[in-house]
Amino acid sequence: KAGVTQTPRYLIKTRGQQVTLSCSPISGHRSVSWYQQTPGQGLQFLFEYFSETQRNKGNFPGRFSGRQFSNSRSEMNVSTLELGDSALYLCASSLGQGTSPAGELFFGEGSRLTVL
Amino acid sequence: AQSVTQLGSHVSVSEGALVLLRCNYSSSVPPYLFWYVQYPNQGLQLLLKYTTGATLVKGINGFEAEFKKSETSFHLTKPSAHMSDAAEYFCAVSHMIYNQGGKLIFGQGTELSVKP
Numbered sequence: 001k002a003g004v005t006q007t008p009r010y011l012i013k014t015r016g017q018q019v020t021l022s023c024s025p026i027s028g029h030r031s032v033s034w035y036q037q038t039p040g041q042g043l044q045f046l047f048e049y050f051s052e053t054q055r056n057k058g059n060f061p062g063r064f065s066g067r068q069f070s071n072s073r074s075e076m077n078v079s080t081l082e083l084g085d086s087a088l089y090l091c092a093s094s095l096g097q098g099t100s101p102a103g104e105l106f107f108g109e110g111s112r113l114t115v116l
Numbered sequence: 117a118q119s120v121t122q123l124g125s126h127v128s129v130s131e132g133a134l135v136l137l138r139c140n141y142s143s144s145v146p147p148y149l150f151w152y153v154q155y156p157n158q159g160l161q162l163l164l165k166y167t168t169g170a171t172l173v174k175g176i177n178g179f180e181a182e183f184k185k186s187e188t189s190f191h192l193t194k195p196s197a198h199m200s201d202a203a204e205y206f207c208a209v210s211h212m213i214y215n216q217g218g219k220l221i222f223g224q225g226t227e228l229s230v231k232p
């Protein structure tokens with residue numbers, strides 16, 4: 001079974017630009033969550049999508065947004081990039097309901113964003 | 117509100133020695149508890165989880181953790197460290213509720229070094 005795939009793996013942007021990151025979950029997984037990882041703040045929850053609806057949201061500004069498609073693939077977008085947005089963005093998928101306990105997440109390798 | 121505290125941002129052990137990584141949590145409801153491992157330039161991998169039932173849980177690669185409600189702790193141990201255990205380890209908590217989905221609260225992480 002293929003794992004969680006994130007693209008691109010690395011990217012460099014300049015302040016003020018916007019960026020879109022993509023995540024393909026494990027086949028059959030309907031929940032996709034996004035996390036930001038930085039040396040200073042650690043792992044912080046951005047948002048979660050389940051069946052194309054945002055189910056949970058973290059404490060990030062509105063510049064951070066996401067969406068999920070009918071095939072469960074997800075994208076996240078960051079507009080008007082700031083230097084502080086430089087981070088590893090991790091996507092995680094899970095079954096999202098039923099017999100899968102909350103929190104049993106399968107992570108991708110991440111997209112490393114550098115903002116200059 | 118839930119929170120996780122990992123004691124010690126860096127732990128160094130000799131190969132063959134006991135590994136002990138400490139995690140304390142705060143939760144107003146019965147928690148689900150997790151340990152994840154992250155190798156350099158990779159995503160997170162689930163080591164083990166506690167949901168309900170037996171308080172001593174065994175995970176992959178010889179790791180185990182014990183849930184102690186009275187101490188609000190979930191420390192990770194391994195009897196004998198191997199060089200390949202060098203990585204960053206994260207403790208995480210979520211609500212014991214289905215459909216909380218992908219929202220985990222992570223600790224700040226503990227980097228484990230293993231000396232030959």
